[in-house]
Amino acid sequence: MSVAAAVETVDLAVTPLRELNQRLHDLASEPGPRHWRVVNPNGAHAIACGLDADVEVEIDGHAGYYCAGMNKRATVTVHGNVSTGVAENLMSGRVIVEGSASQSSGATGRGGLLVVHGDASARCGISMKGIDIVVRGNVGHLSAFMAQTGRLLVCGDAGEALGDSIYEARLYVAGIVNGLGADCVEKEVREEHLAEVRQLLAAAEITDVEPMSFRRYGSARRLYTFEIDNAGAY
Amino acid sequence: MCGIVGLFAKTGEIEDRLGAYLGAMLVQMSSRGPDSAGVAVYREPVPAGSSKLVVYSADPAEDWGALAVALGNRFAACEHPMRRASHAVLVVEGDVDDVSGWIHDERPDLRVMSAGRVIEIYKEVGLPTAFAERFRLEELAGSHALGHTRMATESRVTTEGSHPFSTGLDLCLVHNGSLSNHNRLRQSLRREGIEFRTENDTEVAAGYLAWRLREGASLQEALEGCLDDLDGFYTFLCGTADGFAVLRDPIACKPAVMAETDDWVAMASEWRAIAVLPGSAEARLWEPEPGVVYAWERQAVA
Numbered sequence: 001m002s003v004a005a006a007v008e009t010v011d012l013a014v015t016p017l018r019e020l021n022q023r024l025h026d027l028a029s030e031p032g033p034r035h036w037r038v039v040n041p042n043g044a045h046a047i048a049c050g051l052d053a054d055v056e057v058e059i060d061g062h063a064g065y066y067c068a069g070m071n072k073r074a075t076v077t078v079h080g081n082v083s084t085g086v087a088e089n090l091m092s093g094r095v096i097v098e099g100s101a102s103q104s105s106g107a108t109g110r111g112g113l114l115v116v117h118g119d120a121s122a123r124c125g126i127s128m129k130g131i132d133i134v135v136r137g138n139v140g141h142l143s144a145f146m147a148q149t150g151r152l153l154v155c156g157d158a159g160e161a162l163g164d165s166i167y168e169a170r171l172y173v174a175g176i177v178n179g180l181g182a183d184c185v186e187k188e189v190r191e192e193h194l195a196e197v198r199q200l201l202a203a204a205e206i207t208d209v210e211p212m213s214f215r216r217y218g219s220a221r222r223l224y225t226f227e228i229d230n231a232g233a234y
Numbered sequence: 235m236c237g238i239v240g241l242f243a244k245t246g247e248i249e250d251r252l253g254a255y256l257g258a259m260l261v262q263m264s265s266r267g268p269d270s271a272g273v274a275v276y277r278e279p280v281p282a283g284s285s286k287l288v289v290y291s292a293d294p295a296e297d298w299g300a301l302a303v304a305l306g307n308r309f310a311a312c313e314h315p316m317r318r319a320s321h322a323v324l325v326v327e328g329d330v331d332d333v334s335g336w337i338h339d340e341r342p343d344l345r346v347m348s349a350g351r352v353i354e355i356y357k358e359v360g361l362p363t364a365f366a367e368r369f370r371l372e373e374l375a376g377s378h379a380l381g382h383t384r385m386a387t388e389s390r391v392t393t394e395g396s397h398p399f400s401t402g403l404d405l406c407l408v409h410n411g412s413l414s415n416h417n418r419l420r421q422s423l424r425r426e427g428i429e430f431r432t433e434n435d436t437e438v439a440a441g442y443l444a445w446r447l448r449e450g451a452s453l454q455e456a457l458e459g460c461l462d463d464l465d466g467f468y469t470f471l472c473g474t475a476d477g478f479a480v481l482r483d484p485i486a487c488k489p490a491v492m493a494e495t496d497d498w499v500a501m502a503s504e505w506r507a508i509a510v511l512p513g514s515a516e517a518r519l520w521e522p523e524p525g526v527v528y529a530w531e532r533q534a535v536a
Contacts, residue, residue: 043506061515062505081519083505084489102489102521121521122486141486141524 008033013040017047024074027053043083048076051093068095071112087114090131103140106133109150115204122159125152128169134204144171145181153200155209163217171217172197174209185220235385236397236410237263238490239507240471240478242378242499242530252277253374255511257366259500260381262507264362266410267383270396271365272357274406274473277376279352285330288354289337290321290345290393298322301341308336319368320393321347321356330403345394345431350404352475357382357396377532380473382408388416388435399437401428402444404475409436410488410503413466439464443472457481457527471501477531486524493517499530 010020026032028051036057041047045064048057051074059067059078068076069088078086081099090109097105100118107123109131116124116133122140125133130150141159144152147169157175164181170193171184180186189197197211224230239259243249253275260271280286289301298315302324305312309328316323326333330349337344348355356369362383366372382397389395398406413419416435419442424430428441442463446456457472457479467487472479480501482490492501493508495517500508508514522528 042509043504062509062519064504064506081505083491100521102491103486122524 006033007035007037009037009039011039012042012044012047017044021046021049024048024051024053024055024057027051027055041080045083048074051076062099071095081118086116087112087131090114100137105135106131109133113203119156125150125169128152132200132203134200134206136204136206136209138175141178142181144169144184147171151196151200153197153204153214155206163219165223166217166219168219170196172200172214173217174213174215177215177217180217183220183223184217187216187218189214189216235266237266237383237503237507238397238408238410238469238471238501239263239381239503240379240408240473240480240501241511242478242532243376243497244499245497248498249377250375251372252376252379253370254372256374256379256381257362257371258510259502259507260362260366260371260383262510263381263383263503266503267385268361269386269391270357270359270384270393271362271382272355272384272396272398272408273369273371273374273379273381274348274353274355274398274400274408275374275376275379276352276404276473276475277354277374279475280325282351284325284327284351285333285349286351286354287324287326287330287333287337287349288321288347288356289324290347292320292343292393294320296322298324301344304340305333305336309333318356318370320358321369323354348400348404348406350475353400353404353406353473355398355400355406357398358393359391359396378473378478378530380406380408380471380478388412389433392432394432395434397436398473399434399440401430401437401441402447405440405444405447406473407436407440407443408471409439409468410490411466411468411483413439413464413468415465419463435466439468439470453479454527454529461525469503474531477529479527479529480522481527482522482524484525490522491519492522492528493519501528 038059041061043064049069052072057076062080064083066085067082072091073093075094077096083102085104087095088107090112092112094113097116101116101120104123105120106114107126114133117136119137120135120139124139124143126145128147128150133152138156144163148167153172158177160179161181163184302312302315311327313325397408400406413435416438420438469488469490470481
């Protein structure tokens with residue numbers, strides 16, 4: 001028996017945003033539709049923020065700030081562009097942006113996967129703490145600033161000061177890096193890293209980029225914070 | 235915070251509805267700046283030899299007709315003033331500096347908000363919705379326009395502290411951000427003869443641009459000079475008689491998005507302000523690069 005899954009459509013031109021987000025939040029504790037479609041987002045902020053349910057949310061159009069922020073478990077797909085802070089503090093689940101993203105994509109994310117099929121601008125992955133971020137295009141300046149853990153894979157170019165003051169996050173860039181930030185250095189790509197690149201590309205469903213074309217960047221561990229003699233200062 | 239918007243018309247249809255579209259964009263930016271709102275609309279150029287001034291009076295009972303008569307007696311002619319809330323447009327046959335100087339000397343209680351042959355600046359404290367209604371923005375046709383919604387940080391919430399700022403003929407500036415070297419820069423610009431009326435940081439940036447243009451720089455060069463001489467963070471939208479230009483500081487602290495169709499070019503702090511324009515869903519859309527000047531110009535006014 002096959003039954004087409006019903007899609008719950010919410011039109012933000014008529015439904016208040018808070019009502020949409022409340023209904024999505026309720027799914028954490030109550031049964032409800034598993035597949036949602038949001039139409040007429042028109043750049044509204046905080047669409048589909050704070051979800052904690054195994055549901056799929058599709059947004060038809062451009063979203064504003066902090067789209068799908070703090071997401072757990074859900075898959076949120078944006079058929080358009082997003083503004084500042086998409087998937088901010090992502091915990092788990094997937095956030096897929098078919099267009100481009102503005103600043104601070106995936107900022108402070110702790111888990112899950114963020115895929116941007118267009119470009120992401122400045123500060124992509126700033127202070128990332130375990131999230132995986134895959135960008136099909138370019139990222140702007142100061143991306144992966146103070147990145148702690150997780151992986152950032154950029155199929156295009158990276159702007160100035162990539163990975164400034166980076167900790168343990170691993171960065172992969174296929175295109176040109178327009179300058180590394182303080183304490184960020186290029187590192188050897190070993191077999192385990194190539195496997196990691198293949199896995200990230202597969203997770204993002206990107207098939208037209210050669211895994212061998214990526215170079216790896218990470219922390220040289222020479223900043224003050226890495227000196228054992230300074231441990232007492234913290 | 236603060237919100238900025240700009241709209242450049244490429245067709246007569248957009249020109250006719252310019253004020254209405256700009257007002258809709260401005261209202262979308264209310265949450266970024268609920269303190270004050272303002273617009274600069276470039277419209278209805280006056281003939282060479284004439285000057286167009288927009289003047290503000292704090293007195294709701296201001297007798298604009300009497301002012302026009304006095305101006306008509308002093309200069310060759312002054313058209314009947316067009317009142318718009320607390321502001322009025324005065325078209326005077328005479329040199330713009332002479333007319334401004336006369337108003338400054340004879341009526342120091344009034345403030346000239348804009349002067350030139352094309353520009354009209356209107357600004358007031360309060361929410362953008364109230365502003366759009368009071369100043370009847372939907373009536374204003376024009377070639378291009380800029381707008382601002384203010385959340386004050388560097389100076390008081392007053393009509394004069396609202397944006398846009400104009401310190402040069404047909405020139406204006408709206409700003410999202412704040413400048414940290416405005417006091418020093420104001421002092422050095424005063425020595426160059428640039429006048430300031432407020433303690434506002436954006437007025438200093440507008441004065442800086444006016445000074446560079448006066449010294450022979452192009453708008454592009456004047457804006458590029460900001461990258462060296464201004465300390466702080468900013469997204470600027472600068473209007474001239476012919477068009478407008480956008481510049482973000484090199485670190486790009488403040489947001490900006492741009493869009494273009496066959497009918498218009500728009501700039502805003504956020505997409506939702508552009509989403510209200512006709513055909514926006516199909517517009518070419520991009521985020522301006524930090525430290526790069528983007529400019530649109532129409533044919534110069536003859």
